[in-house]
Amino acid sequence: xxxxxxxxxxxxxxxxxxxxxxxxxxxxxxxxxxxxxxxxxxxxxxxxxxxxxxxxxxxxxxxxxxxxxxxxxxxxxxxxxxxxxxxxxxxxxxxxxxxxxxxxxxxxxxxxxxxxxxxxxxxxxxxxxxxxxxxxxxxxxxxxxxxxxxxxxxxxxxxxxxxxxxxxxxxxxxxxxxxxxxxxxxxxxxxxxxxxxxxxxxxxxxxxxxxxxxxxxxxxxxxxxxxxxxxxxxxxxxxxxxxxxxxxxxxxxxxxxxxxxxxxxxxxxxxxxxxxxxxxxxxxxxxxxxxxxxxxxxxxxxxxxxxxxxxxxxxxxxxxxxxxxxxxxxxxxxxxxxxxxxxxxxxxxxxxxxxxxxxxxxxxxxxxxxxxxxxxxxxxxxxxxxxxxxxxxxxxxxxxxxxxxxxxxxxxxxxxxxxxxxxxxxxxxxxxxxxxxxxxxxxxxxxxxxxxxxxxxxxxxxxxxxxxxxxxxxxxxxxxxxxxxxxxxxxxxxxxxxxxxxxxxxxxxxxxxxxxxxxxxxxxxxxxxxxxxxxx
Ligand SMILES: Cc1cc2nc3c(=O)[nH]c(=O)nc-3n(C[C@H](O)[C@H](O)[C@H](O)COP(=O)(O)OP(=O)(O)OC[C@H]3O[C@@H](n4cnc5c(N)ncnc54)[C@H](O)[C@@H]3O)c2cc1C
Numbered sequence: 001x002x003x004x005x006x007x008x009x010x011x012x013x014x015x016x017x018x019x020x021x022x023x024x025x026x027x028x029x030x031x032x033x034x035x036x037x038x039x040x041x042x043x044x045x046x047x048x049x050x051x052x053x054x055x056x057x058x059x060x061x062x063x064x065x066x067x068x069x070x071x072x073x074x075x076x077x078x079x080x081x082x083x084x085x086x087x088x089x090x091x092x093x094x095x096x097x098x099x100x101x102x103x104x105x106x107x108x109x110x111x112x113x114x115x116x117x118x119x120x121x122x123x124x125x126x127x128x129x130x131x132x133x134x135x136x137x138x139x140x141x142x143x144x145x146x147x148x149x150x151x152x153x154x155x156x157x158x159x160x161x162x163x164x165x166x167x168x169x170x171x172x173x174x175x176x177x178x179x180x181x182x183x184x185x186x187x188x189x190x191x192x193x194x195x196x197x198x199x200x201x202x203x204x205x206x207x208x209x210x211x212x213x214x215x216x217x218x219x220x221x222x223x224x225x226x227x228x229x230x231x232x233x234x235x236x237x238x239x240x241x242x243x244x245x246x247x248x249x250x251x252x253x254x255x256x257x258x259x260x261x262x263x264x265x266x267x268x269x270x271x272x273x274x275x276x277x278x279x280x281x282x283x284x285x286x287x288x289x290x291x292x293x294x295x296x297x298x299x300x301x302x303x304x305x306x307x308x309x310x311x312x313x314x315x316x317x318x319x320x321x322x323x324x325x326x327x328x329x330x331x332x333x334x335x336x337x338x339x340x341x342x343x344x345x346x347x348x349x350x351x352x353x354x355x356x357x358x359x360x361x362x363x364x365x366x367x368x369x370x371x372x373x374x375x376x377x378x379x380x381x382x383x384x385x386x387x388x389x390x391x392x393x394x395x396x397x398x399x400x401x402x403x404x405x406x407x408x409x410x411x412x413x414x415x416x417x418x419x420x421x422x423x424x425x426x427x428x429x430x431x432x433x434x435x436x437x438x439x440x441x442x443x444x445x446x447x448x449x450x451x452x453x454x455x456x457x458x459x460x461x462x463x464x465x466x467x468x469x470x471x472x473x474x475x476x477x478x479x480x481x482x483x484x485x486x487x488x489x490x491x492x493x494x495x496x497x498x499x500x501x502x503x504x505x506x507x508x509x510x511x512x513x514x515x516x517x518x519x520x521x522x523x524x525x526x527x528x529x530x531x532x533x534x535x536x
Contacts, residue, residue, distance in 0.1 A: 002040075002287055007036040011032070019494065020493055026094075032105055035105040038076065040390075045070065050073070052239070052242035054229060063225060067232065069191065073240060080111070085142055087118060091137070107286070108240060113187055113238060114188065116273050118149050120269050121215070124215070128344075132254075133217075149193055150193070153196070161406065166211075168181025169199060170199035179197070179250075180251070182246070183245065185404075186244050194216070195215070196213060198213055198263075211262040212255060215254045227251045228246070229247075274358050274362040278365040285369045289320060289323055293316060316379075326365040329357075332361070333361035336357050349426070349427050355418055355424065356424035359411040367408070367476070369401050370398045370399060412475045416471055428478075429456070435488075436485050448481045449481070473515060484511065487502050
């Protein structure tokens with residue numbers, strides 16, 4: 001139902017958010033048209049009929065490890081990079097807001113992942129790279145030909161969340177670094193020209209603090225393959241990006257920045273992709289909503305269009321409210337990241353606040369995308385379950401957003417670290433207080449601020465175990481409360497009570513919750529058990 005429409009022209013809230021945060025009106029109409037037609041067609045075709053394939057050998061028997069992409073997908077990726085310049089903005093005087101608005105409009109997490117891992121590589125090379133490798137940030141940003149693709153390979157079989165447990169080793173040989181190890185989830189395998197990756201330098205510290213960040217090129221200086229792709233994974237979504245297993249065997253590598261600061265650079269680079277995950281989740285929510293709204297407007301049941309039934313209206317209302325919440329939270333986090341992106345380790349409080357808001361945004365937007373796309377699928381009735389229409393795909397795609405780039409639990413644990421060790425909640429409270437003062441409805445905004453203060457003082461009183469037990473729910477509460485304040489501030493700034501109504505609904509119906517007291521180990525063991533409940 002959303003096919004063939006201009007997704008930017010349709011999306012007044014996105015244009016409003018950009019106006020609010022940027023104080024100007026970027027023109028993404030061309031990308032909006034492209035997103036609603038060509039991208040829709042290609043993403044659908046790749047998902048159902050034309051998945052990437054791993055080509056290990058060429059006709060001469062040489063190992064090549066290429067991921068074949070549908071030619072239309074290749075074209076789309078290069079047009080997004082070159083014609084629409086989605087990755088160019090932050091490097092050519094534009095804003096990260098415009099980049100992430102582009103990721104939102106693309107929506108498809110497979111295609112936008114290719115752009116995201118590419119801009120992450122450009123970001124790290126530009127900011128922390130040195131020597132020969134640094135100049136390639138321009139090719140990765142789409143500013144210079146030949147266009148290049150990047151990748152970020154951190155996860156190993158024993159460590160996705162627990163990166164410090166990983167075993168890839170870096171060794172200095174003469175003036176070069178070489179890596180040996182095996183990366184278990186490697187998106188962009190077989191298409192990336194340069195990848196960022198983590199490894200422990202031999203003889204260094206174990207754990208996350210001992211990780212260094214490296215860049216590896218697809219080919220060595222002598223023209224041979226620099227790493228190998230073992231296989232591509234079969235996935236239930238994100239099909240457009242090939243995700244494989246990559247093996248480093250004496251792989252030549254460039255050290256990025258200081259070897260001792262690798263984990264900080266990695267976490268900073270993950271902010272770039274967590275924000276992309278948030279923006280993409282908004283795009284998925286919006287497209288799922290558009291599909292469901294279009295369908296509900298013509299499908300009839302019990303003698304009237306289903307949109308006229310109160311329960312359907314309520315579903316659509318919930319979908320709209322959650323989508324606007326996700327949008328404003330994403331661009332708030334982007335705004336903070338933009339202001340802090342000049343910071344370097346050990347960073348300032350501005351950076352820690354940006355990181356905290358990124359954890360909040362990543363978590364809330366992912367949960368909202370899963371919920372909105374599920375409601376949308378249900379509104380299509382039985383047709384919603386058929387793979388020949390778009391809607392089931394949006395739900396499948398939504399389900400990756402709470403998992404990759406750090407699961408929701410990991411966002412919650414990182415939030416605790418940002419609060420306990422960096423006091424990142426202090427600048428957040430100051431900022432929210434100031435925003436609440438200029439709100440459209442000050443009472444609502446101040447009430448949300450009180451909720452935020454209560455949540456944080458409740459956290460301060462918890463034992464470490466209680467805090468960890470509730471961390472994801474605290475993360476959600478902080479997200480809902482700050483979205484109320486932001487929406488009220490946006491309503492005042494734009495003179496539009498639409499955002500006030502959304503804020504009010506979140507304030508009244510989504511926000512009121514309380515943390516759960518840990519029920520005690522005996523009760524937990526009684527409930528979370530296989531004994532007596534299931535045959536095992
Ligand atoms: C399609 C796809 C593409 C991917 N592409 C890449 C890529 O290009 N590069 C890359 O580096 N990675 C990539 N990943 C990996 C992804 O980032 C990880 O899968 C993810 O971060 C989770 O790590 P894990 O799979 O090791 O899960 P685990 O760490 O084993 O976690 C399992 C579960 O335990 C929970 N958990 C773990 N520790 C804790 C804790 N302390 N407290 C509470 N809960 C906990 C997690 O939340 C999760 O629910 C990709 C994954 C997928 C599915």
